[in-house]
Amino acid sequence: MSLDTARNPTDTATDSTATAVTERPAPAKGAGLGVLLALLATVVWSGSFVVARALHDTVPPVQAAFWRWIVALVAVAPLAARETWRQRHLIRRHLRFLALASLLGITVYNTLVNQAGTATSAGNMGMIMAASPVLMALFARLGGNRLGPRRTTGMLIACAGVLLLVSKGSLAPDFATGDLWVMAAAVCFASYSALLKRRPAELGGLAFLFTTFALGALMLLPAYGISLAVQGGFEPTTGTVGPLVYVGVLSSAVAFFAWNKAVTLIGAARAGIVYYLQPVCVALLSYALLGEQLGLLGGASMALILGGVAMSSAR
Known part of the structure; x- marks a missing residue:
């Protein structure tokens, strides 16, 4: 599956209440902006699944993930370094939380997606990742x-549409190895989205973004070294560098900003509903x-997904 994730006032009310409460809707203006930002992140991230599949035989998964975050750090540094x-x-x-x-x-999350791209189609990756909102909603309910x-x-x-896509209409779906990698990635992304609610309010969004990118790349460094030693490096060409710039600048800096701001405005569960559109975008791309x-x-699966999104996000 970072810029502005200040805690929503309604989150504080929820945390301080012992019994289950109904999540308060965001103001109309904030809710509309939140949906648009979640949609922007979803569309941009859809392209990253296509990139992961396109690079599966030219750039090793760990190396693709590492350079993605290096590019992302360079992209956000001019804005985030001072803060x-x-x-x-x-x-x-708050280093524990940030780590x-x-x-x-x-x-x-991103390494698992890249690994999945070596063994399954981009369409399947987008379909299975659409299970993330189910987990986000579950975390919200548990909260x-x-x-x-x-x-x-x-x-x-919407979930029925995803299952129809994954199973190909069969009652006994046969998941490829890559599909299992994506399932693990979906759990990671949903867990990350749930954590955003607990981000320290006093920590600036740019600082949060830059720090998580830096820590994420640092934790990838040992695996990157092993990959270089075992698999060798990749040849920097237009066909490899261009996609890495896309995922580093757009899928990382821009999409993470949009997604985390959306979670701030409308909550992880509501943003997750918009995320159901991802398999539609990935399939088209x-x-x-x-x-x-x-x-x-x-096509039938897309109709179910779109219908479910429309019903869930209607005010």
Whole structure:
């Protein structure tokens, strides 16, 4: 699956209440912006699945992940370095939390996606990653938020569309090894999104972004060294550097900013509903760029996903 994740006032109310409460809707303006930002992140991230698949035989997965975050660090440094230095004592105080968020959302999640790209299609990756919102909603429910019947129904409809895609209409789906890697990535991304709610409010979004990128790349460094020794490096060409710049600048700096701001405005569960659109975006991109076929079954699944998203996000 970082810039502005200040705690929503409604989150504080939820945390201080012993019994389950209904998640308060964001103001109309904030909710609309939150949905748009979640959609932006979803569309941009969809392209990263296509990139992971396109690079599967030219750039080793760990090396692709490592250079993605190096590029992302270079991209955000001009904006984030000063704030990060100013809040260095605060970062040191919350280093455990930042390390866990970096491990889940930066180091492990993206590496698993790249690994999956060596063994399954971009379409399958997008389909299975759409299970993340189910886990986000589950975490929100465990945290004391009621989802409501309309959101729950829409989520189930969208989930049915995802299952239809993954199973290809069969009652006994046969998951490839790459599919299992993506499932693990979905758990990591949902866990990361749930953690965003607990980000220290006093920690600036830019500082959070820069620190998690740096820690994530640092934790990847040993695996990167092993990959170089065992697999060798990759040849820097337009076909390898261009995609890495895309995932480093757009899928990392821009998309993480948009996603974390969306979670701030509308919560992880509601942002997760928009994330259900990812398999639709990935399917269209993989068809246009990689020639992966969608088919009638894919169209029916997309209709279920879109219908579920519309029902769940309607005010």
